[in-house]
Amino acid sequence: MSRAVVGLVLFGLFLVIQAKEEESGTFQGQKLAWKDDDGLEIKIIRPISEEKCTIKSQAGDVVEQYYKLLDKDGKEIGSNFGKTPYKFTLGKGQVIAGMDRAMTGMCIGEKRKVVIPGKLGFGDNGRERDNIQSDQTLYYTVQLVNLFRAVPGESWKEEDGLEIEVTHKIDAEKCKKSAPGDTIHQQYTLHLEDGTFVDSSFSRNEPFIFKLGAKQVIAGMDRAMTGMCEGEKRKVKIPAALGYGPEGRPPQIPGGATLFFDIELEKLIKKDEL
Missing domain, CATH: 3.10.50.40 (Chitinase A; domain 3)
Structure with a gap:
């Protein structure tokens, strides 16, 4: 049997199978x-x-x-x-x-x-x-x-209640690490303890930008973003004392609220690069 004939036979079988699949969805x-x-x-x-x-x-x-x-x-x-x-x-x-x-x-x-x-x-x-x-x-x-797909890393809890879990780690040899004075491009999602959604940078399709260690964000976030690698992701639990305190941030964040963040260091500009 010639190659041309074999090819036609195989193509015919393919069409039959395809037709049966289309018929069956x-x-x-x-x-x-x-x-x-x-x-x-x-x-x-x-x-x-x-x-x-x-x-x-x-x-x-x-x-x-x-x-x-x-x-x-x-x-x-x-x-x-x-x-x-x-x-x-x-x-x-x-x-x-x-x-x-x-x-x-x-x-x-x-x-x-x-x-x-x-x-x-x-x-x-x-x-x-x-x-x-x-x-x-x-x-x-x-x-x-x-x-x-993320590669998880370590997790820890500090004495004042700040909890951090690395949900995607970056290899040490590829790590560009954040420090006070650096400019951070951060993606985040924030929920309350009962799961109530508060805010997300993803809904705006652009990162939140701030200077690390300059008190431009709550104290717990400044600390949670320090020592991160560019591209790293973390889950962070921030107690009220390191968040918005007893006053909260009405109407979305009540007084004394613990904050649950998913954060990503999307881009890092070192202070000596500015």
């Missing part, structure tokens, strides 16, 4: 569309083959995402396709609940269409700046551009 045995009990709908429109999918996204991963958001009439609300990808950590409440779930289990390069009901989106409050109404259903197209 699968790709290499993977389900391509499903709807969860709470209304979240996901359809994989660009699957990635098993041999090319070396890692799948999971909680704790930092993902880079392209997205396009439409309303029910197909009108575009926002999109970053062709622009800088949006970056966030999966499973940390940095995005709406439906998006956290929709981006989980994806391969790099994979693209999905996602329908997120209001209760898994912006809820009763909506989102005024994007003209998203209360309990509005959201229609997304999303693509996983890249992902980063």
